[in-house]
Amino acid sequence: xxxxxxxxxxxxxxxxxxxxxxxxxxxxxxxxxxxxxxxxxxxxxxxxxxxxxxxxxxxxxxxxxxxxxxxxxxxxxxxxxxxxxxxxxxxxxxxxxxxxxxxxxxxxxxxxxxxxxxxxxxxxxxxxxxxxxxxxxxxxxxxxxxxxxxxxxxxxxxxxxxxxxxxxxxxxxxxxxxxxxxxxxxxxxxxxxxxxxxxxxxxxxxxxxxxxxxxxxxxxxxxxxxxxxxxxxxxxxxxxxxxxxxxxxxxxxxxxxxxxxxxxxxxxxxxxxxxxxxxxxxxxxxxxxxxxxxxxxxxxxxxxxxxxxxxxxxxxxxxxxxxxxxxxxxxxxxxxxx
Amino acid sequence: xxxxxxxxxxxxxxxxxxxxxxxxxxxxxxxxxxxxxxxxxxxxxxxxxxxxxxxxxxxxxxxxxxxxxxxxxxxxxxxxxxxxxxxxxxxxxxxxxxxxxxxxxxxxxxxxxxxxxxxxxxxxxxxxxxxxxxxxxxxxxxxxxxxxxxxxxxxxxxxxxxxxxxxxxxxxxxxxxxxxxxxxxxxxxxxxxxxxxxxxxxxxxxxxxxxxxxxxxxxxxxxxxxxxxxxxxxxxxxxxxx
Numbered sequence: 144x145x146x147x148x149x150x151x152x153x154x155x156x157x158x159x160x161x162x163x164x165x166x167x168x169x170x171x172x173x174x175x176x177x178x179x180x181x182x183x184x185x186x187x188x189x190x191x192x193x194x195x196x197x198x199x200x201x202x203x204x205x206x207x208x209x210x211x212x213x214x215x216x217x218x219x220x221x222x223x224x225x226x227x228x229x230x231x232x233x234x235x236x237x238x239x240x241x242x243x244x245x246x247x248x249x250x251x252x253x254x255x256x257x258x259x260x261x262x263x264x265x266x267x268x269x270x271x272x273x274x275x276x277x278x279x280x281x282x283x284x285x286x287x288x289x290x291x292x293x294x295x296x297x298x299x300x301x302x303x304x305x306x307x308x309x310x311x312x313x314x315x316x317x318x319x320x321x322x323x324x325x326x327x328x329x330x331x332x333x334x335x336x337x338x339x340x341x342x343x344x345x346x347x348x349x350x351x352x353x354x355x356x357x358x359x360x361x362x363x364x365x366x367x368x369x370x371x372x373x374x375x376x377x378x379x380x381x382x383x384x385x386x387x388x389x390x391x392x393x394x395x396x397x398x399x400x401x402x403x404x405x406x407x408x409x410x411x412x413x414x415x416x417x418x419x420x421x422x423x424x425x426x427x428x429x430x431x432x433x434x435x436x437x438x439x440x441x442x443x444x445x446x447x448x449x450x451x452x453x454x455x456x457x458x459x460x461x462x463x464x465x466x467x468x469x470x471x472x473x474x475x476x477x478x479x480x481x
Numbered sequence: 482x483x484x485x486x487x488x489x490x491x492x493x494x495x496x497x498x499x500x501x502x503x504x505x506x507x508x509x510x511x512x513x514x515x516x517x518x519x520x521x522x523x524x525x526x527x528x529x530x531x532x533x534x535x536x537x538x539x540x541x542x543x544x545x546x547x548x549x550x551x552x553x554x555x556x557x558x559x560x561x562x563x564x565x566x567x568x569x570x571x572x573x574x575x576x577x578x579x580x581x582x583x584x585x586x587x588x589x590x591x592x593x594x595x596x597x598x599x600x601x602x603x604x605x606x607x608x609x610x611x612x613x614x615x616x617x618x619x620x621x622x623x624x625x626x627x628x629x630x631x632x633x634x635x636x637x638x639x640x641x642x643x644x645x646x647x648x649x650x651x652x653x654x655x656x657x658x659x660x661x662x663x664x665x666x667x668x669x670x671x672x673x674x675x676x677x678x679x680x681x682x683x684x685x686x687x688x689x690x691x692x693x694x695x696x697x698x699x700x701x702x703x704x705x706x707x708x709x710x711x712x713x714x715x716x717x718x719x720x721x722x723x
Contacts (some may be wrong), residue, residue: 383577385562386565386571390558390563391558392559474540475538476530477539
C-alpha cells in the first residue's frame with residue numbers, strides 16, 4: 144500500500160471506509176516478481192456516493208478486485224454463489240439492495256445486477272458494493288456520458304495490493320523485500336494490520352468488563368443488605384417456625400427459594416427492559432461506539448437475556464445465602480427474642 | 482412417669498465475657514406426666530430461659546435435658562426438631578400466628594413439618610378451632626381477630642399434633658382480665674380432658690391456682706412450693722377446671 148496509508152487501508156478493509164490512496168498499477172507486476180510472493184492481487188477502493196437509492200444508509204462504498212488473482216473475495220463467492228462475478232455483476236453488503244420496481248442497481252449511469260448479499264458485519268462493509276475491476280472501469284466509462292458527475296478513477300492506479308506469501312517464505316522478509324522493490328509503498332503483514340482497531344476494541348472491552356465486575360460486586364453487597372434486612376425483620380417468625388418443627392434446612396431452603404423466585408422475576412423484568420431499550424436505541428448506540436459493532440440478532444438477544452438471568456440468579460443466591468444460613472442456624476429462642 | 486427431666490442445667494448468656502449473665506444456675510427439675518406446672522417469678526428471673534432450655538429452643542451451657550427419655554442435646558438438629566414437633570405444643574407470649582395464613586392454615590402448620598401424611602388434618606383443625614370457640618372464623622386471617630382470639634388459635638395450633646407436653650410462656654400477659662380468665666379456663670379444660678403435661682410460665686402469682694404444681698424462680702434458681710394449693714385458694718371465681 145502507499146507509504147503512510149496504513150490507517151486508511153485498514154479502514155477500507157475492516158470498515159469499508161472510503162480512502163483516496165493510490166499506487167501505479169505497474170507495481171503489481173513488480174510485486175509479483177519479488178521472491179516469496181505467490182500471488183499479488185490489486186484492489187481499488189472507490190469514492191463514496193451520497194444518498195444512493197440502492198442502499199439503506201446514506202453512503203455507499205465500492206470495492207473493486209481482480210478476479211484473475213484475487214484470493215480474498217473469490218473463495219467466498221465460489222462457496223456462496225458457486226461461480227465468479229462477471230462484468231456488470233456485483234455482490235453487496237447486507238444493507239445493499241435493488242431499488243423497488245427495478246431489476247438492477249444503477250450507479251453513475253451503469254447497471255449492476257446484484258448477485259447476493261454478505262452477512263451483516265456492523266461495519267461500512269454492510270453498505271459496500273463488491274465488483275470486478277472490469278465492472279469498475281465500465282462504470283467509470285459510463286459515468287462520463289450518463290452520470291451528472293463522472294466517477295473519478297485515476298488511470299492505471301490501484302489502492303492496494305494483497306500479497307499471498309509462498310509456502311515456506313518468511314512474511315517479514317517478504318515485507319522487507321517488497322518495501323525495497325517498490326519505492327513509495329510499504330508492506331504490512333496481515334497479522335500486524337488492524338492493530339489500532341484491535342487496541343480500541345480491547346480498551347472498550349476492558350472498560351465494559353470493569354463496569355460489569357463493579358456492578359456485580361455492588362449488586363452482591365446491595366442484595367446481601369436487602370436479604371439481611373428481610374431475614375432480620377422475620378427473625379421472630381423464623382423462631383416460631385423452628386419451635387413448631389421447621390428444621391434448619393427448611394428455613395435455609397425457604398429463603399433460597401424466595402431469593403431464586405425474586406431473582407428470576409427481577410432479572411426477567413430487568414433484562415427484557417434492557418433488551419427493549421438496546422433494540423430501540425441500537426443505531427444510536429452503534430454510532431456512538433465509533434468502531435465496528437454488530438448488534439445481536441433476536442436469538443443473540445434471547446441468549447443474552449438467559450445469561451443476564453443466570454447472573455442475576457447467581458448474584459442473588461450468593462447474596463441471600465449468608466443471611467439465610469445464619470437465620471437457619473440461630474437458636475430458635477434467640478430468634479424469638481426480637 | 483417423668484416427661485421432662487433437667488439435671489444440673491445452667492445457662493449463661495455472653496460466654497466468658499465480663500458482661501456474661503447467668504440466667505439459670507444448676508437446675509434440677511422433673512416434670513411428671515400429667516403435671517400442670519406453673520413457674521412464677523419476677524421479670525428477668527430466668528423463667529422463659531428455663532422453658533426454652535427444657536424444650537430444646539435454647540442450648541444449656543451445662544447439664545442435661547431429657548424429654549421422653551431422649552437427651553435433647555445428644556440429638557442432631559433434625560432429630561431434636563422432630564421430637565419437638567411430635568411431642569410439644571407451644572403458646573407464646575407474643576402474637577405468633579403467621580399473618581399470611583388463614584386461621585385453618587395456621588392451626589395445621591405443625592402438621593406440615595411432621596413429615597407424615599395426615600388425611601384428617603382439616604378435620605383435626607376444625608375440631609380444635611371449635612374447641613377454642615372460633616368455628617365461624619376458620620377462614621379469617623389473624624389481623625381480623627382480637628388478641629384473645631388469636632391466643633385461642635395459638636392454643637388450637639399447639640394441640641394439632643396431639644402433643645404430650647403443652648408449654649405456655651406468659652400466655653395471658655397481653656390480655657385483659659376477662660380474656661385471661663377465658664384462656665386459663667381453656668388450659669384447665671385441655672389439661673383435664675386430654676391428660677396433657679403442661680408447663681406455664683407467668684409472673685402473675687394468682688394463676689398458680691390453675692396448676693397442680695408450682696415452682697418459684699428467683700435469679701435463675703428454682704424453689705418448689707409444696708403448699709401451692711393454699712395459694713390457689715386466693716383465686717376467686719376461676720377455680721382449676723372451671
